Amino acid sequence: MLHPALLDRLCKTYDGRKILDDISVSLAPGSINALLGPNGAGKTTLIGCLLGLLVPDSGAVRIWGENADKLSPETRCRIGFVPQTMTGLTWFRVQELKDYLSAFRNQPDGAEDRRWADWAALDPKARISTLSGGERQRLAIVLALRFSPDLIILDEPVASLDPMARHDFIALLSETVQRRETTALISSHIISDLERICDRFLVMKKGRLIGDLSAEVFAGEIRRLAIWPDTALGLEVLADLPDGSVWVRGWRPELDARNLPVLAGDMEAYFLALTR
Known part of the structure; x- marks a missing residue:
């Protein structure tokens, strides 16, 4: 098609x-x-x-x-x-x-x-x-x-x-x-x-395309963490902010039980982090 x-x-x-x-x-x-x-x-x-x-x-x-x-x-x-x-x-x-x-x-x-x-x-x-x-x-x-x-x-x-x-x-x-x-x-x-x-x-x-993701991926795999994650978690850092927080990709359901410092974050906050 x-x-x-x-x-x-x-x-x-x-x-x-x-x-x-x-x-x-x-x-x-x-x-x-x-x-x-x-x-x-x-x-x-x-x-x-x-x-x-x-x-x-x-x-x-x-x-x-x-x-x-x-x-x-x-x-x-x-x-x-x-x-x-x-x-x-x-x-x-x-x-x-x-x-x-x-x-x-x-x-x-x-x-x-x-x-x-x-x-x-x-x-x-x-x-x-x-x-x-x-x-x-x-x-x-x-x-x-x-x-x-x-x-x-x-x-x-x-x-x-x-x-x-x-x-x-x-x-x-x-x-x-x-x-x-x-x-x-x-x-x-x-x-x-x-x-x-x-x-x-x-x-x-x-002039460059720096982000391309579906709403489904954003909801399931993208998170904002208060601190840099341990490299053993296998998360990709997409953007880091002056306050020390980072946006990561590769979140998995089993990580919900790890008590990682996940912060609130919507698409607007993610966009601002990528384009600042």
């Missing part, structure tokens, strides 16, 4: 600085993948290459086996993209823009369209130039997802949403992926949202 998206040894340089440095990632069907990293890590550049908007210096990007910069119209229609900020086309009214874009795509599924329209709660007669930042972001999400895409790529989609809209969006996105076996890649700094729904976490720093 062809994976929806495959990045193979991707490299991209700007002004002599490597923005993407040998990135290889494969996105599995029906998965929700978190793309994490501090500002300047290369996340938006990676997304640009994935969409075919940027051409890498070397390496390959394939969407269902097609080169990302030469996608067929049929394949492009299977992709939904939500940018960090929606700009342009502000002279349209909400419904006018929805109708206009429908002329370039297959007709949206009625139930899916209503589901996202109800969540966005936008006045169809409102001119886009009068919408707030959060309302424009809700519109961008509706425009991308109402056509039931098979691959959803989201670049900071919730940054301008209020807490209720963000909470409901995350839940609705998870339901959509599970119901339709869609694949999603979502970049966000709000890691607590992603931890609720993501199957896999990709961590970038200075």
